[in-house]
């Protein structure tokens with residue numbers, strides 16, 4: 160027989176109240192469901208009432224859906240209805256994988272590289288990665304300190320699952336990449352956010368870092384160049400952070416360097432270069448962004464032998480080694496030089512400058528000049544409280560939905576990245592599309608009064 164728990168009774172009570180007070184329901188539910196009330200109310204209420212009866216774990220209920228993937232899907236759905244959507248919600252280069260890499264994959268198939276691989280990756284690929292780290296980053300690793308993963312995403316998840324115990328705190332500067340906080344939840348850790356603003360170019364100071372550290376701090380994780388802000392930490396800024404970490408030898412550092420090659424400033428700087436920290440830095444990188452290989456699912460981590468071994472063990476029970484074909488292609492990517500990467504970077508730089516000029520001309524938008532990656536993360540809070548077509552814009556989510564419906568431009572709300580005042584604009588699109596999108600955005604924003 161089904162017995163109703165107190166929480167279920169409570170839910171039925173709330174449910175009844177909400178049914179009779181739809182306005183109140185809207186206010187309470189919106190922050191939770193994040194997206195249009197009417198679209199999701201039934202789904203949410205189903206979950207709200209019947210959660211105790213579903214077979215799904217608390218873990219999966221606690222996890223947020225990826226807003227970047229969701230927004231991209233909403234854009235695609237509207238496009239499928241024949242609406243001319245410009246999709247600037249994507250987190251991937253719009254270039255094809257270079258031919259020499261594709262050729263290596265074709266050859267791999269012909270040569271029957273179709274069997275399971277060692278969990279941490281083919282020895283030749285791990286060797287090629289150590290060589291890359293030596294040449295590009297002046298960092299010395301042995302092959303057994305490298306774990307090849309199914310995208311950088313798995314490298315991040317591996318590291319967190321191997322390091323974080325329930326209740327451990329993980330420091331994350333905001334804005335951060337969408338999956339960080341959700342991965343911390345999966346590892347049963349607690350995310351502790353260090354806020355930054357557009358005025359400080361979205362970078363934390365050493366003082367902010369030190370203030371956030373508690374006896375429970377286990378990991379600090381960040382990306383530079385950063386998704387979503389495009390900010391890049393300089394050598395001097397990293398050195399300041401390193402001085403703080405030297406005082407706290409129990410803290411590990413997850414340094415996500417997936418946008419290393421899309422850096423418009425001086426050379427890329429890794430926090431792993433500080434000898435006093437190297438053993439505690441888990442360097443995360445991959446092929447997705449630099450070589451336009453998002454679909455190949457190829458990333459890696461470089462860490463102390465102890466951590467690398469732990470990640471090998473973790474991965475061995477979840478996915479084993481990543482695709483044999485992608486790995487053979489990865490060797491070609493490592494050994495093929497950076498010519499194609501530099502071409503893509505030059506294209507991104509031109510687009511950045513184009514979008515920067517157009518964004519700056521829109522009244523009420525505050526933006527930094529990103530030094531890397533391929534995103535803008537403008538503060539749009541000056542539009543909150545304004546209305547158009549009888550619809551009030553309360554927050555960045557409302558604004559991104561308004562821009563989708565009114566300007567037919569898909570973007571991602573800043574909430575997904577831990578900053579409710581901003582929106583993320585990806586400029587991984589042609590200059591023509593970017594100019595048109597900015598024109599439409601400016602026109603739609605001008606209608607808000």
Ligand SMILES: Cc1ncc(COP(=O)(O)O)c(C=O)c1O
Pocket residue numbers: 250309310311312313336382385386415417445446447453457458
């Ligand atoms: C900051 C950051 N880290 C990691 C990843 C994951 O990359 P991959 O495609 O290699 O899993 C992304 C992808 O968008 C990212 O933006």
